Amino acid sequence: MSAKHNVFDSFFYPKSVALIGISSDETKFGGRYLKTLREFGFSGEIYPVHPKETEVFGLKVYPTVKDIPNPVDFAIICVPARFVPSVLEDCLEKGIGAAEIFSSGFSEIGEEEGYKLEEELIQKSKKGIRIIGPNCFGVYCPAGGLTLLPGADFSKESGPVGLISQSGGYASEFCRQVKGYGIDLSKGVSYGNACDINESDLLEYFASDVDTKIIVAYLEGPKDGKRFVRALKDVTMKKPVIIWKAGLTHAGARAVSSHTGSLAGEEVIWDTIFTQTGATRVKNLEELLDTTLAFLHLPPSTGRQLAVIGGGGGISVAAADACEQAGLEIHPLPSTLQEQLKAFIPPVGTSIRNPIDVGSPMPPLEVAQKALEIAASDQKVQTLIATQALHTFLSGNPGVFADRGENFVQDSLRLPLDVRDKYGKPIVLVLSIGSTEIEMVKEEKMRREFRDFYFKHGIPVYPTLERAAASVARVAKYYHFKKNR
Amino acid sequence: MSAKHNVFDSFFYPKSVALIGISSDETKFGGRYLKTLREFGFSGEIYPVHPKETEVFGLKVYPTVKDIPNPVDFAIICVPARFVPSVLEDCLEKGIGAAEIFSSGFSEIGEEEGYKLEEELIQKSKKGIRIIGPNCFGVYCPAGGLTLLPGADFSKESGPVGLISQSGGYASEFCRQVKGYGIDLSKGVSYGNACDINESDLLEYFASDVDTKIIVAYLEGPKDGKRFVRALKDVTMKKPVIIWKAGLTHAGARAVSSHTGSLAGEEVIWDTIFTQTGATRVKNLEELLDTTLAFLHLPPSTGRQLAVIGGGGGISVAAADACEQAGLEIHPLPSTLQEQLKAFIPPVGTSIRNPIDVGSPMPPLEVAQKALEIAASDQKVQTLIATQALHTFLSGNPGVFADRGENFVQDSLRLPLDVRDKYGKPIVLVLSIGSTEIEMVKEEKMRREFRDFYFKHGIPVYPTLERAAASVARVAKYYHFKKNR
Numbered sequence: 001m002s003a004k005h006n007v008f009d010s011f012f013y014p015k016s017v018a019l020i021g022i023s024s025d026e027t028k029f030g031g032r033y034l035k036t037l038r039e040f041g042f043s044g045e046i047y048p049v050h051p052k053e054t055e056v057f058g059l060k061v062y063p064t065v066k067d068i069p070n071p072v073d074f075a076i077i078c079v080p081a082r083f084v085p086s087v088l089e090d091c092l093e094k095g096i097g098a099a100e101i102f103s104s105g106f107s108e109i110g111e112e113e114g115y116k117l118e119e120e121l122i123q124k125s126k127k128g129i130r131i132i133g134p135n136c137f138g139v140y141c142p143a144g145g146l147t148l149l150p151g152a153d154f155s156k157e158s159g160p161v162g163l164i165s166q167s168g169g170y171a172s173e174f175c176r177q178v179k180g181y182g183i184d185l186s187k188g189v190s191y192g193n194a195c196d197i198n199e200s201d202l203l204e205y206f207a208s209d210v211d212t213k214i215i216v217a218y219l220e221g222p223k224d225g226k227r228f229v230r231a232l233k234d235v236t237m238k239k240p241v242i243i244w245k246a247g248l249t250h251a252g253a254r255a256v257s258s259h260t261g262s263l264a265g266e267e268v269i270w271d272t273i274f275t276q277t278g279a280t281r282v283k284n285l286e287e288l289l290d291t292t293l294a295f296l297h298l299p300p301s302t303g304r305q306l307a308v309i310g311g312g313g314g315i316s317v318a319a320a321d322a323c324e325q326a327g328l329e330i331h332p333l334p335s336t337l338q339e340q341l342k343a344f345i346p347p348v349g350t351s352i353r354n355p356i357d358v359g360s361p362m363p364p365l366e367v368a369q370k371a372l373e374i375a376a377s378d379q380k381v382q383t384l385i386a387t388q389a390l391h392t393f394l395s396g397n398p399g400v401f402a403d404r405g406e407n408f409v410q411d412s413l414r415l416p417l418d419v420r421d422k423y424g425k426p427i428v429l430v431l432s433i434g435s436t437e438i439e440m441v442k443e444e445k446m447r448r449e450f451r452d453f454y455f456k457h458g459i460p461v462y463p464t465l466e467r468a469a470a471s472v473a474r475v476a477k478y479y480h481f482k483k484n485r
Numbered sequence: 486m487s488a489k490h491n492v493f494d495s496f497f498y499p500k501s502v503a504l505i506g507i508s509s510d511e512t513k514f515g516g517r518y519l520k521t522l523r524e525f526g527f528s529g530e531i532y533p534v535h536p537k538e539t540e541v542f543g544l545k546v547y548p549t550v551k552d553i554p555n556p557v558d559f560a561i562i563c564v565p566a567r568f569v570p571s572v573l574e575d576c577l578e579k580g581i582g583a584a585e586i587f588s589s590g591f592s593e594i595g596e597e598e599g600y601k602l603e604e605e606l607i608q609k610s611k612k613g614i615r616i617i618g619p620n621c622f623g624v625y626c627p628a629g630g631l632t633l634l635p636g637a638d639f640s641k642e643s644g645p646v647g648l649i650s651q652s653g654g655y656a657s658e659f660c661r662q663v664k665g666y667g668i669d670l671s672k673g674v675s676y677g678n679a680c681d682i683n684e685s686d687l688l689e690y691f692a693s694d695v696d697t698k699i700i701v702a703y704l705e706g707p708k709d710g711k712r713f714v715r716a717l718k719d720v721t722m723k724k725p726v727i728i729w730k731a732g733l734t735h736a737g738a739r740a741v742s743s744h745t746g747s748l749a750g751e752e753v754i755w756d757t758i759f760t761q762t763g764a765t766r767v768k769n770l771e772e773l774l775d776t777t778l779a780f781l782h783l784p785p786s787t788g789r790q791l792a793v794i795g796g797g798g799g800i801s802v803a804a805a806d807a808c809e810q811a812g813l814e815i816h817p818l819p820s821t822l823q824e825q826l827k828a829f830i831p832p833v834g835t836s837i838r839n840p841i842d843v844g845s846p847m848p849p850l851e852v853a854q855k856a857l858e859i860a861a862s863d864q865k866v867q868t869l870i871a872t873q874a875l876h877t878f879l880s881g882n883p884g885v886f887a888d889r890g891e892n893f894v895q896d897s898l899r900l901p902l903d904v905r906d907k908y909g910k911p912i913v914l915v916l917s918i919g920s921t922e923i924e925m926v927k928e929e930k931m932r933r934e935f936r937d938f939y940f941k942h943g944i945p946v947y948p949t950l951e952r953a954a955a956s957v958a959r960v961a962k963y964y965h966f967k968k969n970r
Contacts (some may be wrong), residue, residue, distance in 0.1 A: 109832060167802070169846075180921030220802060246802045249809035254817065255802040255840060283810075284803060284951055317652070317705060317731045317740040318769060324734035325768075332739070347594060355740060361654075436665030438933045445926045452923065466769055 007130045008205050010098035011197075012187055013144040014074035016045035018065045018096070020087055021079035021103075024056040029102060030078040031056065032149060039152040042145035047072060065094045074098050075129075076138065081105030081117055084134065088124040101133035102149070107193055108135050110257065118195050125196040136192030137168030140175050140185065143211075148172050148190060159184020161292055162212035164202045166191060166220045167246075173285060174218070180448075181293050182455030186211040198223045200231050207235040214295045215241045216288060220256040229273055236278040240295045240478050243279050244288045245270050278481040280474050287470065290462065294471035297458045298426045300479045302472065303382030304328050307375035308355035310387040311363060316355035319387060319465050326469040327477065330354050333378055340374050365408065369415055376423035383472055386416055387430035387465050413450065417457050428468050429454060429461045492615045493690050495583035496682075497672055498629040499559035501530035503550045503581070505572055506564035506588075509541040514587060515563040516541065517634060524637040527630035532557060550579045559583050560614075561623065566590030566602055569619065573609040586618035587634070592678055593620050603680050610681040621677030622653030625660050625670065628696075633657050633675060644669020646777055647697035649687045651676060651705045652731075658770060659703070665933075666778050667940030671696040683708045685716050692720040699780045700726045701773055705741040714758055721763040725780045725963050728764050729773045730755050763966040765959050772955070775947065779956035782943045783911045785964045787957065788867030789813050792860035793840035795872040796848060801840035804872060804950050811954040812962065815839050818863055825859050850893065854900055861908035868957055871901055872915035872950050898935065902942050913953050914939060914946045 019037075022030035034048060034057060046059060047068045053061040062068050065075065065087075075091045077084060081103050091099055106118040118134070125131045132138060137148040143158045148168070154175045161183055165171035171190035178185065186209060189202055199222050206212045215235065222228040235241055247256035248267045274281045280295075282288045306328045308319045323330050332353040333341070341352035344367060350359035356371050363371075375381055420427045431447055434440065451461045462468040504522075507515035519533060519542060531544060532553045538546040547553050550560060550572075560576045562569060566588050576584055591603040603619070610616045617623060622633040628643045633653070639660045646668055650656035656675035663670065671694060674687055684707050691697045700720065707713040720726055732741035733752045759766045765780075767773045791813045793804045808815050817838040818826070826837035829852060835844035841856050848856075860869055905912045916932055919925065936946045947953040 105832070170803075177920050180925070246806055249806045251805035251809045251815040252802050254838065255805040255836065284807065284949070286949060286951075317737050318655075320736035320740040321731055321734045322769065324736045330736040347590070351740065353739065355736075435661050436933060438930060438937065440665070441926060441930045441933065444929060445923060448921060448923045448926065464769070464771060466771075 007098055010073045011100070011130075011132065011139055011189075012141040012146070014044060014098070014146070016047065016070065016072050017042070017074045017076055018047045018049050018062075018068060018072045018091075020049040020065065020075060020077045021083075022048040022050055022056055022061070023053055029149070033076070033078060033102070034059075036147060036149050036152045037145075040145065040147040040154070041156060044073075044145065045070065065090045065096065068094070072096050074100075077101045077103060077133075079103060081114070081134070085117065085120040085124060088121065088129060088131075091129055092124065092127055097129055099129055099131050099133075100136065100138040101131060101192075101195075102136065102138060103133075104135040106134050106195070118193060121195045131196040132189060133192045134195060135168075137171055137190035139190075140171070140188040142185065144187075148175060148188070151175060155179055155184050157184045158186055158211065160211070160213035160296070161185045162206040162209060162215050163188035164191070164199055164206070164215065164217040164219075165189065166194070166199070167218050168192065170218045170285060174216070174288065177285070177289055178292075181289055182452060183289075183292055183296060194223050200224060200227045203228070203231045203235055203241070207231070207238060213239060214292060215239055216292050217241065217243045218285075218288070219243055219245050220247050229277060232273070232277040232279050236478075237482065240475075241277075241279045242282060242288060242291050242295065242474075243274075244282050244284065278478060278485065280478050282474070286467070290467050290471045291474050293460045294428070294475045295478075297455075297460045298383075298428070298472070298475045300482075301382065301424075302426050302475045302479060304473070304476045304480070305380050305382045306330050306385060306469075306472070307333070307378065307381040307383075308385045308387060309358070309368075309371050309375055310355055311358050311361040316351055316357040319355045319385070319469075322466045323385075323469045326466075326473040328383075328469055328473050331380065333375065337374050337378055341371065344370055365411055365415070368412070369419070372415065372419045372427075373423070376419055376425050382425065383476065384419075384425060384427045385430065385465070385468055385472065386427060387432075387468070413453055416454070416459060420459070427459060428472055429459055430465050430468050431461050431463065433463045492583055495558045496585070496615075496617065496624055496674075497626040497631070499529060499583070499631070501532065501555065501557050502527070502559045502561055503532045503534050503547075503553060503557045503576075505534040505550065505560060505562045506568075507533040507535055507541055507546070508538055514634070518561070518563060518587070519544075521632060521634050521637045522630075525630065525632040525639070526641060529558075529630065530555065550575045550581065553579070557581050559585075562586045562588060562618075564588060566599070566619070570602065570605040570609060573606065573614060573616075576614055577609065577612055582614055584614055584616050584618075585621065585623040586616060586677075586680075587621065587623060588618075589620040591619050591680070603678060606680045616681040617674060618677045619680060620653075622656055622675035624675075625656070625673040627670065629672075633660060633673070636660060640664055640669050642669045643671055643696065645696070645698035645781070646670045647691040647694060647700050648673035649676070649684055649691070649700065649702040649704075650674065651679070651684070652703050653677065655703045655770060659701070659773065662770070662774055663777075666774055667937060668774075668777055668781060679708050685709060685713045688713070688716045688720055688726070692716070692723060698724060699777060700724055701777050702726065702728045703770075703773070704728060704730050705732050714762060717758070717762040717764050721963075722967065725960075726762075726764045727767055727773060727776050727780065727959075728759075729767045729769065763963060763970065765963050767959070771952070775952050775956045776959050778945045779913070779960045780963075782940075782945045783868075783913070783957070783960045785967075786867065786909075787911050787960045787964060789958070789961045789965070790865050790867040791815050791870060791954075791957070792818070792863065792866040792868075793870045793872060794843070794853075794856050794860055795840055796843050796846040801836055801842040804840045804870070804954075807951045808870075808954045811951075811958040813868075813954055813958050816865065818860070818866075822859050822863055826856065829855055850896055850900070853897070854904070857900065857904045857912075858908070861904050861910050867910065868961070869904075869910060869912045870915065870950070870953055870957065871912060872953070898938055901939070901944060905944070912944060913957055914944055915950050915953050916946050916948065918948045 025031045048061045050061050075096045106114045139146050140148050142156050168190040206215045247253045338352045351357040416427045454461045510516045533546045535546050560581045591599045624631045625633050627641050653675040691700045732738045823837045836842040901912045939946045
C-alpha cells in the first residue's frame with residue numbers, strides 16, 4: 001500500500017522529471033511539451049534527454065537518463081515506439097520508479113509489431129517501473145505543476161474532482177472545459193493503452209485520495225472488468241463516480257478497438273454494472289461536465305421531488321415534460337400553498353400548481369421571492385429549479401432594469417441564495433443562452449458573469465431546463481442508491 | 486378557398502390595424518405593443534382604440550372601432566377578457582374580418598366564467614370575423630410589418646420557415662433564437678386557445694403558402710385531432726413539418742391543461758401519428774431549431790450512410806456512438822479507399838476506417854482536404870460530418886494560424902464548400918463552443934463569425950456532434966419516408 005502510494009506521489013508530485021525525446025523543434029511533440037510544462041509552471045528540476053542535442057531552451061540535454069547526475073522521480077517519454085523499451089531499461093538502471101509514455105504505435109494499431117512492443121513494456125514494468133500509457137497525454141496535477149499536452153492554459157488551482165480518461169483528447173477537453181464550469185481538479189490522468197496503471201488502479205487511488213471528492217471517468221474498455229466492478233462497488237459508497245462509457249454501439253466498438261486496442265463490452269453488461277454499483281452514467285462530454293457540476297454543489301439531501309418556478313405557460317409545460325422524462329417528480333402543491341400563491345399571482349396566463357408559472361419572465365422581485373419561498377416551504381419538495389422567471393431578463397436585456405430601482409440586479413441575483421439558505425433546500429438555476437447571433441455576444445458575457453456569481457456561491461447553473469433536470473436526477477439517484485443499499 | 490385566403494391576407498398583410506385597448510402607459514400590454522409595432526416598422530395605418538384616451542404617442546385615439554373613419558383590415562385586441570365579446574361585436578359592425586386577441590382569462594383558467602367567455606368568442610366568430618387567440622402573442626410576419634410582443638428586435642427579413650405555436654412564449658423564443666441560426670421566417674403565429682383559427686387551419690395555410698418551404702410547430706393539444714392528422718399526411722408529401730409535441734408526460738399534461746385548456750393526448754397515440762404521417766418529431770426548443778436548420782440547408786439526397794472526419798481517437802469513438810444512437814450508419818470504408826488514406830495519414834494515433842481520425846485537431850490543410858475528398862468519393866457515403874479536425878482550432882486559438890501561411894484561414898473555411906460542390910454530397914460541420922469561461926467570449930465571437938460564413942453558404946453548423954447527428958438523422962428519415970410511401 002505505502003509503496004504504491006509512493007509511486008503515485010512520483011506521478012503527481014515529482015521533484016524532478018526527465019523529458020526523454022526532447023528536441024529544440026517546437027513543432028515536434030517533445031519540444032512542445034517542454035515548453036508547455038514550463039509555461040504551466042512546473043517548479044521542480046527538468047532534465048531533457050536526447051541522443052543528439054546538447055541544449056534546448058537553455059537547458060542542458062543529456063544523452064540518456066543514466067547520464068543525469070541527480071535523482072529523477074518521474075520519466076516522461078516521447079520517443080518513437082520502437083525506442084521505448086530501451087529507454088525504459090535505462091530508466092530502470094537509473095532507478096526511476098515512475099514513467100508516462102506519450103508515444104503511440106503499440107497495441108492500438110492492431111498489428112503484430114504493436115502488440116509485441118506493448119508486451120515488452122509490460123515486462124519492463126514488472127522489473128520495477130510503474131507506467132502510465134502508452135498512447136496517452138499523461139498527468140495533469142495543478143498542485144504538482146504537471147499538465148497534459150496541450151495544457152499550458154489549464155487551471156492552476158486545485159479542486160475536488162479526479163479525472164480518469166482512456167482518451168487523451170477527452171482528458172484535454174475536460175480539463176479545458178471545466179474552466180467554464182468553475183470546476184477545479186485534484187488530478188487528471190489520461191492513461192491510454194494501460195499497459196500497467198489502469199482504470200482500477202486509478203479508481204482505487206482516487207478513492208483514498210483526500211483531495212478528491214468526486215471521481216469522473218471516460219472509459220472505452222477496462223482491462224480487468226471484474227476487478228474494476230469490485231472496486232467501483234466500494235468506491236461509490238464513499239464518493240460519487242460519474243462514468244462516460246463510450247463505444248457501446250457497433251460503430252463505437254469498432255472505433256474503440258482502433259483507438260486504444262480495447263474491447264468495448266456489451267450494452268447490457270454495462271447496464272447491469274451501472275445498476276449494481278451505483279456509479280452514475282452519462283453519455284457524452286457535456287453530460288459528464290454537467291453532472292460533475294451538480295455533484296460539486298448539490299447536497300446529499302437533493303431528491304427527486306421537485307418544484308419548478310418559471311415565467312410563461314409553454315415553459316411550464318416543457319419543464320414538466322423535461323423533469324418527468326429525466327426521472328424527477330413534479331406533484332401539484334397542496335391547496336393551502338396554492339391559496340397562498342393565488343394571493344399575489346394574477347389568475348390569468350399563470351399557474352399556481354407546479355410548475356409554478358408567475359406569468360412573466362420579468363416578474364417583480366417580491367413575486368419571484370414569494371413564489372420561491374412558498375414552493376420551498378412545501379414539506380414534500382426536496383429540490384427547486386428556477387427557470388426563466390428570475391433570470392431570462394438578466395441575460396437578455398439590461399435596459400429593462402432601469403425602472404426597477406438601483407438594487408434590483410443585486411437583489412435578484414441574491415434571491416435564490418437567500419431562499420436556499422433559509423429553507424435548507426438546494427436550488428438549481430436555468431440561465432438560458434438565448435439568441436446566439438454575433439451581436440449578442442456581449443449578453444453572453446453578462447450571462448457568464450451572473451453564472452460565475454452563482455458558481456462561486458455553490459449554485460449549479462445550466463443553459464437549458466433539460467440539462468438542469470437531467471443533472472439533478474443523476475445526483476438524486478446516486479444519493480438515494482447510497483442511502484438504500 | 487379564396488375567401489379564406491383573403492382572411493389570411495388580412496392576418497399577415499393588413500394595410501390598416503386597429504389596436505384596441507391601448508393606453509399611453511408603456512408598462513401596460515397595449516401601450517407596449519403599439520411601441521413595439523412602430524419600432525418593428527409597420528408601415529400601414531394604425532388606429533388606437535380606447536374609451537378614455539384621446540391621443541397616444543402622437544396618434545389620435547378612437548373611443549370604439551366604429552368611430553374610425555377609414556376601413557380597418559385587422560383588429561388587435563388587448564382589453565380585459567370580459568370586454569372582448571363586445572369589442573368583437575363592434576368589429577363585426579365595423580366590417581372587420583380578422584382579429585387577434587392577446588387577452589387571457591378564457592378556457593385556460595379552467596373555470597366556468599372562462600369557458601363561457603370563450604364560447605361567446607366562438608359565437609361572434611361565426612358571425613363573420615376570423616380570430617387568432619385568445620391567450621396568444623399573435624402574428625409575426627416580416628413582409629407585412631407585424632410582430633409579436635415582445636418582438637421589436639425580431640428579424641425584418643423574410644425567409645422560408647413558417648411557425649405554428651400554441652405557446653406565445655415559445656413562439657417568441659423561436660423567433661428570437663433563429664437569429665443565431667441564420668434562419669428567417671415567412672410567418673409565425675402564436676394561436677393560444679384557438680377559439681377559431683387552429684393548428685389545422687394554419688397547417689393548411691402554410692401548405693399552400695408559396696413563401697413557406699418548411700413548417701415548424703409547437704403543439705400542446707390540437708382541437709380536432711382527426712382533421713389535423715389528415716392535413717398532416719397531405720402536407721408532409723409537399724413540405725417537411727417539424728413538430729415539438731409538448732405535454733406528453735403526466736406532469737406535462739397537467740401543465741398543458743392549465744396553460745391552453747387543451748387535452749395533451751397520449752404518448753402512444755402521438756408515436757403513431759408521427760410514424761404514419763412522416764412529420765418530424767423533436768422534443769424541445771433546441772431540437773426544433775437544430776432540425777429546422779438542417780432542413781433549410783440539406784438536400785433530399787441526404788441519407789443515413791455517413792462518413793465522419795475528425796481529429797483525435799476518443800472523438801471518433803464518441804462520433805460513432807452518437808451517430809449510431811441517432812439512427813445513422815457508419816460503415817468502414819472499402820479497403821481501396823483505406824489504402825488511399827494510409828498514404829498520407831500517419832499509422833499511429835489515427836484511424837482510416839470510418840470515422841476517419843486524422844490524428845490531430847489541427848491537421849495540415851492538404852490532409853484535411855484529402856481525407857474529406859476520399860470519404861466523399863465513396864459511393865455508399867451519402868452525407869459527411871466534419872468534426873474537430875478542421876475547425877476546433879478555428880474557434881480556439883487564432884495564434885496557431887501564424888505558421889500556416891496567410892491564406893490558411895480562408896482556405897480552411899472554404900474547404901468543406903469545395904468538397905460539397907465537387908462531390909455533390911451534403912456536409913455538416915461541428916464547431917464546438919469549447920470552454921465557456923468569461924475570457925473566452927472573444928473566441929465565441931470568432932466561432933459565431935465562422936458559423937455565419939457557413940450558414941451563408943448553405944452548410945449547417947452545430948456546437949456538438951450529438952446535435953449534428955440527430956439533425957442529419959431527422960432529415961434523412963423524412964426524405965426516406967417521402968420517397969418510399
